[in-house]
Each structure stands twice: as C-alpha cells, then as structure tokens.
Amino acid sequence: MELIFLSIALAMDSVAISMANGARCMNIKALQIFKMSFLFGIFQAFMPVIGYFLGLAFVGFISYIDHYVAFAILLFLGIKMIKESRQISVHCSLNLSLRMLMLGAFATSLDALAVGITFSFEEINIASRLL
Template sequence: MNGITLFLIAIALAMDSCAVSIAAGSTLKEHFWYYGIRAAFFFGLFQGGMPIIGYLIGEAGSEIIAPFDHWVAALLLGGIGGKMIYEGVYGNEEEKKGVASLSMLLVLAVATSIDALAVGVTFSLLEIPILVAALVIGIVTFGACIAGIMAGRHVGRFLGRRVELLGGIILIGIGARILIEGIFF
C-alpha cells in the first residue's frame, strides 16, 4: 500500500471523529481549547490504537483468510463505508455530543474507532506495516478533530453529516479498488 492510499484511509477513518468534533465544537462554550484538544487527543489515540488490536486479531487467522483476503478487505471497508453513509443520512446528531464529560468522551472515542479495528484486520490480511499505519491514522485523526472543533465553533452543525458521507464514500472506493486489484492483478 502506498502512502497516498494510507493517507486516504486515515482521512476516511477520521471522518467519524471529525463529525463528532464538529458537533462538539458547536456546543462547547467554556474552556473551548481544553476540551477540544483533549477530545482530539482521545480520538487520535483510539483511532490509532484500534488498528493495532485489529491487526493482531487478523494475524491470528490469516492462514485461513489469505486466499480470500481481497474479498474480506472489500467487504469490511464497504460495510464500514456503508455504515458511515447510513449514519450520515439517518444518524442521531444528539449522540455526537458530550466531549466535556470524560466518560462520554471515552465512549465516543471507542464508538468512533470500531471501524479502525476492522481496518486493522484488513491491514493484517494485506501485510501492511501496522505501526506506521497506526501512527498516520492517529495523527490525521488528531488534526481532523482539531479542524472539526474549530469548524464546529464557527459553522455549527452544517458540515457534520456531509463529513461522514465523504468518509463512507472514500472507504467504499478503497474497498472496491482492493477488490479489483485482487481479482484482476
């Protein structure tokens, strides 16, 4: 996997956290930067850590899945992308608030990083160096969340669902590319 593809996956994975950050930025009134940076840190940490856990899970069963890895990768990424698109269209915006509370922040960080766990399984199937990938995903997520918090402060909830839609489309496109490469090349 080249650096551009990894960067696009990182952006796609960061979209859920960014959408949450936009909603949070629109609601944070007091201690804006404290809660904003803390939220971005937690989202980046979980988005970067979950692929490592997924990778370890994938490594345990790679011999069984290896002949079908491109199908599994395409289905996982397509499913995650479809879920993101669905949530972007039908999701409850009220569930994306609450980063001022540490317990709610942890729940949101885990919830928005479940897709990164599945991507980690995919990375193990494709034999992608996980530590570099996890670092890129974590840093991109942190940056996207800082941008989301700031955007939320200025434009409110206008962009939230569109960000999730874009992330879902990117993941589906990458899954389709992996499938095509696995079948034809």
Template structure:
C-alpha cells in the first residue's frame, strides 16, 4: 500500500470521527483549543489503536485464510462503507457538550470499530503497521479537530456529506483490493 492509498484510506476511516466532531462542535457554545485537542486525541488515538488490534488478530489467522483474504478485505470494506453511507442518511443524534471520559470513550470506540476490520485487512495485505496506524491516527486527529471547529461555526450541514464520502471511499478501496488480487488490472493493461 503506497502513501497515496494510505492517505485515501485514512481520510475515509476518519469520516465517522469527523462527522461526530462536527456534531460535538454544534453542542459547544464557546469552543476552546482544549476541546479540539481532546476530540482529536480520543478519535485519533482510537483510530490508531483499533487497526493495530485488528492487525494482531489478522496475523493470528493469516495462514488459515490466505487463499481468500482479498475477498474478506473486500467484504469488510464494502460492509463498513455501506454502513457509513446508511448513517449519512440518518438524523444527527443529540450530543451533549461534555468532553468527559464517560462521554468521549464510547464515541471514540464507536467511530473506530470500522478501523478494527481494516486492521485485519492490513495483516492480509502485509502492510507495515506502525507507519500505517501512525498516519491514520494523525489524519483522524487533524480532521477531528477541524470537524469540531466546522461544527461550531457552520452546524450539521457537513455531517452527512462526510459520512457519505467516507463510505464511498472505503467501498472503492475494497473493490481495488479485490480487482488487484483477481488480476483484473493485468488483464486490462497487459
């Protein structure tokens, strides 16, 4: 996986966190830098942790399922992408303005579950995990901090669009992985 593909994947994965950050921004009357750092740290940290856990799980089972790993990667990414597209059509939840551990932990876990599945695909694709999770975590940190600011300024206008784009990106990444493993680019381009 090259840097460009990793960037696209990182942005796609971070769209849930971005969307929730926009909603959190709606709930804050006076946005402070510590709010942006808190949201970025929770969401970015969990977006880095979950693929690592998925990678560890994937490595354990890699030898058993290596012959159809590309199908697993495709199905997981498509399901995650479809879920994000579905969420983009739902009404925004009322989020409170708390940034406590009790409030932020469930949000961070919920927005990073899809990254767990991506970590499994990283194991199958033999991606260098430390640079990948660092990049994903940093990307999510930045986009989450931006998201809370956008939410505070502009409102919920961008939440559903962010989730829709993230879902489409993940589906396209899944299709690319499957087509490459099936040799379609080689058949077309020679």
C-alpha cells in the first residue's frame, strides 16, 4: 500500500506540469500530448531504477558526504528561487520542443531518482518493487 502512495506522490509533479501546459496553451496537438505523456511516463518509470544502481555504485562514497551534497543542492535551489522571484517576467511563451519536453521530464523525475537511491541505501530489492 505504501508503494502505491509513493508512486502517486512521485507522479504528481509530472501531472502538475502537464496540466499547467494544457491550461496555458489550449491548442496543443494530439502528437504533442502523446510526446509529453510518453516522455514523462518513461522518465518516471526508469529514474528510480537508474537511481538504485547509481546508489549501489556510490554508496561507500556518498555516505561520507551526503549531508554536504544535500546542503549544496538546497542552497543552490534557494538562491535560484530568490533570484528568480526578484526578476520581472513580461514575456511568457510555451515551448514544447522535444528538448524542452525531455528537460521537463528529467526535472520532474529527479525525486524518483532520489527514491531509487534511497532504495539502494536501504538494501531494498528493486525488482520486487517494480512488479
């Protein structure tokens, strides 16, 4: 049951981005909708697996510096958010190119990558979780 809730929670950022893109641009073509759905789904499915194997490969190294890495990432994101909040954006356009869709899919699945890494640290069998 907890795995179902985790899966739903991990998918919410992809759902939010897709809904925002759909609300912002009402004339999205069916092919664009398919590409967005496909890429977001593929990234959400495979990022935990990638994270699991990355975690297995670097568990000895990361365990010594994990708190510094987390601090650096959160510091970077905080400074970036403060900087962006102070900028005035007049022009907003929706770019649904393959490159931007892949970037969005990657960004929204980073939490799934982190879950995969966490699974490797806790020595959870990823094969049983995928089924």
